[in-house]
Amino acid sequence: MAELVAKQQTNSLSIIESVDIGAVQSTLAKINQFQVVVQNTLKANHDYGVIPGTQKPTLLKPGAEKIQMLLGVTSEYEVIERVQDYEKGFFAFTVRCIVYKNGMKITEGVGHCNTKEKKYINQDPYTLANTCLKMAKKRAQIDATLTLASLSEIFTQDIEDMQEFVQTEQVETMTAQDAxxxxxxxxxxxxxxxxxxxxxxxxxxxxxxxxxxxxxxxxxxxxxxxxxxxxxxxxxxxxxxxxxxQTAQPEPQPxxxxxxxxxxxxxxxxxxxxxx
Known part of the structure; x- marks a missing residue:
């Protein structure tokens, strides 16, 4: 056991010794500068929302899109889990968002949504499959963006208690069929x-x-x-x-x-x- 602990400490020290401290300091400074730019650029109640009594605001989809645009990255999405129970009316999706820069993978995020969430209580679950898929995709995008830009200390993704933003999610993805x-x-x-x-x-x-x-x-x-x-x-x-x-001109319509x-x-x- 003592040998294992000593080996882990040695490996950790080896990693630290190989780090360019000057480069780390420069990177951290750039992260802080970027965080300031983000805070000054994003708009409250549109790009992010504020829950009264909480320490951090919640990042929303428009804000995540702006951050990705500022960093010049692109996103690809993959459904990694899918439940479609037509007998019980339960649908669930888990989506992975993979972020690329110039064709190179930078980071990824995961989002989940299902028809038993409280926001869907008064809706027919059989019409919500596509809505849940869109929700899962959006949550994965926000999760990846928070990691990508090192913004977890500024923003959170927990919106379950934010009723007005729960409504915003529903409105953004709603179709006439859903309605x-x-x-x-x-x-x-x-x-x-x-x-x-x-x-x-x-x-x-x-x-x-x-x-x-x-x-x-x-x-x-x-x-x-x-x-x-x-x-x-x-x-x-x-x-x-x-x-x-072909035979006659129709009467003009108001x-x-x-x-x-x-x-x-x-x-x-x-x-x-x-x-x-």
């Missing part, structure tokens, strides 16, 4: 998805958009759904006009067409651009 499966947990439509409400009373969703107290994730979901419906209506209009253009005007009609699943 359609969000369930309300209040009011007369409690337990109904946004898609179900849209099919029976779309004006209620318009009312929710105007309320200051409506959850930002729900607002963004409604906006995505309405935009998807408008785009689909425009595409259908163009398709209907194309054959007519620029401010509102697809939600008029009598509410029953809408089938085939008529909705957000599927399922």
């Amino acid at each position: 359609a499966q969000i369930k309300l947990t209040f009011g007369k439509y409690k337990g109904k998805t946004l898609k179900e409400i849209y099919k029976t009373q779309p004006d209620y969703l318009e009312w929710l958009l105007k309320q200051d107290r409506t959850d930002p994730v729900i607002k963004k979901g409604i906006e995505l759904m309405f935009e998807a419906v408008k785009q689909q209506a425009q595409q259908k209009q163009v398709q209907q006009q194309q054959p007519e253009q 620029d401010n067409i509102d697809p939600f005007d008029g009598e509410v009609i029953e809408i089938s699943d085939d008529d909705l651009p957000f599927g399922m």
Whole structure:
């Protein structure tokens, strides 16, 4: 045992003896300078967030992207673990982010996300597989960036208690299909998805958009759904006009067409651009 300890100490001393102390001092000075640049460049509540009562702010995706751009590096991603249980509705992904500089690997980070996280309680897990994959990718990117730039003493990656930034994550990755499966947990439509409400009373969703107290994730979901419906209506209009253009000019259409005007009609699943 004593021989093993002595051997380890000898190896450690050998490593230290081989180090260029002057180069180490220069590197540490550059790290400190870069940390100052990062702190002066990144914007609060956009590139990083602050949890009241904590010592370190949380690095967010826009901030990680800026840091990687400043350092002139590129990232590649690999899914190293994937769970897709369609019977139980559980999906999980673990992603590795590998950072390269001029084709040489510099460092890597790991991120994980699954559909049992508390932010997904009121959503259909079967629509969240792609969302979780994006989340895992983003977390891996931030993890790699913190290591790459030696920023762990300045920033943290723990955002589970930051509700507003949890919402930001959801909004960034949300699609119209994701939005359609969000369930309300209040009011007369409690337990109904946004898609179900849209099919029976779309004006209620318009009312929710105007309320200051409506959850930002729900607002963004409604906006995505309405935009998807408008785009689909425009595409259908163009398709209907194309054959007519060969024989007659179509009547001019007003620029401010509102697809939600008029009598509410029953809408089938085939008529909705957000599927399922």
